[in-house]
Amino acid sequence: xxxxxxxxxxxxxxxxxxxxxxxxxxxxxxxxxxxxxxxxxxxxxxxxxxxxxxxxxxxxxxxxxxxxxxxxxxxxxxxxxxxxxxxxxxxxxxxxxxxxxxxxxxxxxxxxxxxxxxxxxxxxxxxxxxxxxxxxxxxxxxxxxxxxxxxxxxxxxxxxxxxxxxxxxxxxxxxxxxxxxxxxxxxxxxxxxxxxxxxxxxxxxxxxxxxxxxxxxxxxxxxxxxxxxxxxxxxxxxxxxxxxxxxxxxxxxxxxxxxxxxxxxxxxxxxxxxxxxxxxxxxxxxxxxxxxxxxxxxxxxxxxxxxxxxxxxxxxxxxxxxxxxxxxxxxxxxxxxxxxxxxxxxxxxxxxxxxxxxxxxxxxxxxxxxxxxxxxxxxxxxxxxxxxxxxxxxxxxxxxxxxxxxxxxxxxxxxxxxxxx
Numbered sequence: 001x002x003x004x005x006x007x008x009x010x011x012x013x014x015x016x017x018x019x020x021x022x023x024x025x026x027x028x029x030x031x032x033x034x035x036x037x038x039x040x041x042x043x044x045x046x047x048x049x050x051x052x053x054x055x056x057x058x059x060x061x062x063x064x065x066x067x068x069x070x071x072x073x074x075x076x077x078x079x080x081x082x083x084x085x086x087x088x089x090x091x092x093x094x095x096x097x098x099x100x101x102x103x104x105x106x107x108x109x110x111x112x113x114x115x116x117x118x119x120x121x122x123x124x125x126x127x128x129x130x131x132x133x134x135x136x137x138x139x140x141x142x143x144x145x146x147x148x149x150x151x152x153x154x155x156x157x158x159x160x161x162x163x164x165x166x167x168x169x170x171x172x173x174x175x176x177x178x179x180x181x182x183x184x185x186x187x188x189x190x191x192x193x194x195x196x197x198x199x200x201x202x203x204x205x206x207x208x209x210x211x212x213x214x215x216x217x218x219x220x221x222x223x224x225x226x227x228x229x230x231x232x233x234x235x236x237x238x239x240x241x242x243x244x245x246x247x248x249x250x251x252x253x254x255x256x257x258x259x260x261x262x263x264x265x266x267x268x269x270x271x272x273x274x275x276x277x278x279x280x281x282x283x284x285x286x287x288x289x290x291x292x293x294x295x296x297x298x299x300x301x302x303x304x305x306x307x308x309x310x311x312x313x314x315x316x317x318x319x320x321x322x323x324x325x326x327x328x329x330x331x332x333x334x335x336x337x338x339x340x341x342x343x344x345x346x347x348x349x350x351x352x353x354x355x356x357x358x359x360x361x362x363x364x365x366x367x368x369x370x371x372x373x374x375x376x377x378x379x380x381x382x383x384x385x386x387x388x389x390x391x392x393x394x395x396x397x398x399x400x401x402x403x404x405x406x407x408x409x410x411x412x413x414x415x416x417x418x419x420x421x
Contacts, residue, residue, distance in 0.1 A: 001049040001133060002080075003117040008041055009100050009197075010124035011058030016275040019406055019416035020383060025057060027124035028064035029279070030366050030384075032286050032295055033333040033347045036067050037273065038124045039304040042083075045122075046074075047300050048132035051081035052116060055124065056103045058088055058096060071305025086110065099216030108207060119206050121218060123197040127282050127293065128270040129243050129300055135200060138235050145205045145230035148172060148223065149198035151237045151270050152191045158182035161272075162195040162219045164234050172232040175224045193234060195219060196270060205230060238268035245297040250289055264300075266293045277410045280381060283347045283364045287329050295331075309335035309350055316340050316356075323356050333367075341371065349384070363395070383417040 014026030021029065027038035038055070045053055053075075057064050065085055075081040086107050088096045097103035104111075104121070111119060118139070120132060130149070139147040150164050158179060165174030165183035174183055175195070182192045199218060205226075215221035226232055242263045251257045269292060273279040285292040295302055312332045314325035316339070325338040332343065333350040340356030349367040354360060358375045366384040371377060375388050378395035382388070394401060395413050406414040 001136065002051075003115075004050050004120050004132070004136065004200075005052045005054065005111065005114060005116040005118075006045050006050050006120045006122055006132075007104060008038070008053065008055045008122045008124045009103065010038060010055050010061070010064060011097050011103060012125065013059045014125070014274075017273070017279060019414060020276070020279070020381070021060070023060060023417060024063040025059050025061050026273075027057075028061075028067060029125075029273075030349055031127065031273075031279075032283065033331050033349050034306075035295075035302065035304045036064070037127070038064065038067075039071075039302060040127055040129075041122050041124055042072060043300075043302045044128075044130050044132060046303065048130075050120070050132060051075060051079070052114065053082070054084045054086050054107070054110065056086050056097065056107070058103070061087065067305055072303075084110070099220075100218045101210060101222045102214075102216040104206070105210040108210060111203065112207065117203050119201045119203050121197075121199040121201065125274075126196065126270065126272055128196075128237075129264075129266055129297075130198070130237065130241055131243060134240060134242065135198070135235055138240060139200045139233070142170075142233045143231060144200075144233040145202050146223070146226055146232045147200045148232070148234050149196045149237050150193040150234045151196055151268075152185065153194045155182060155184060155190055155192050157194070158192045162197075164193040164195050166193060166234050170234045170236065172223075172227055172234050175219070175227060177220050193236075195223075196237060199223070237270065241267050243267040243297075243300050245294070245299040247294055248290075248296060256289070264294065264297070269293050276381065276406070276408045276412060276414055280364060280379075280408070280410070280412045284345070284362065286331055286347060287345050289329070307334070307350065309333075312336050312338070314338040325354070355390075361395075379411060380413045380415065382415040383419075385418045386415060386420045388415075388420050 010027040014021035031037045075083050092106050162177045163182045185191050245264045246260050248256045271282045273282050316323050323340040325340050327343040330343045330346045332348040335351040338354045341354035341358035343360045346360050346363045348365045351368045353370045355373045358371045361378045363377050363380040365382050368385050370387045372388050372390035375392040380395045398411050401407050401413040
């Protein structure tokens, strides 16, 4: 993979994730307690042997830049490796990045001076594991100038995504954003092929196309225009992507055991965390006995910035007063203390304090949050730097919550950063 440069699109406003994106870009939003969303795609790159990476931020990117500089300073310039943070520089005009294609066009000089032959375009805000080496092998075998990664979805979901139309050989013959009457998979009228926003280009063709047009977006503009001019193919992610790893599963006697499998269950997992409900769902997928998305792999590790914090602590054990610090089917990050409260099916980031008799259920709690005594939190997302007062209830009365918080269509209550001081 030495001939591949990965360009990670990290400049979107993430308006449907507001208020989590009030002060940060979507790829910088915390995920899974210890991670940021962008850590997932960066880990995919490293695990696939890609060590030339450019991240293109724009909207409220300082939190993202701080995280990358502190946690991803692992590249050797002597070996030709790099992670470049490429903010808008207005080298080609007076505009900021107008879209995914325009952000690449404004930085073509960086691509042209590198000896790479293939350009991998990635979104910085999706949750998945992907072996880009297999994607590249398929791209080369097909002889494609462009290859798109696609995932199967029910036809009812087509209105939310870019839909790819293919022939029997998976050559792309159509591409349409959020169609009302989508083209289905050949031989399968119930499913469509959704674009994952992952594109592999021959370098020369990408440069020629971007220099020959001022269109702004790959999905809406560039890819549809290339279909009739170049061989464009679709890569079926769920059918072809394979991740070998150790997973923990339940044995016949009920214990958790470690097993090496050739293709893990989350080899076909992909989530576009484009809105608050999808974000909450993706976090909940991490909990439980047999999680849908596994953070504990050794062959496919997920990397992030690891700060120096003490281990998780639980107190008390006074069952007579029901003052027991415990966590069940949950993930709790370093520096957190469960002090006489109960955490169930939830994700807690670092430095969270759960005080006595508090209850947290099916919630995402970000860093530096205190949950006051006797508080009850259910189906909520609480952003960082909040001190929830004693006896507070969140998630039990949606109509009351709407007076203070954002409440999603599914009924998830979202507390913005620093609302409770």
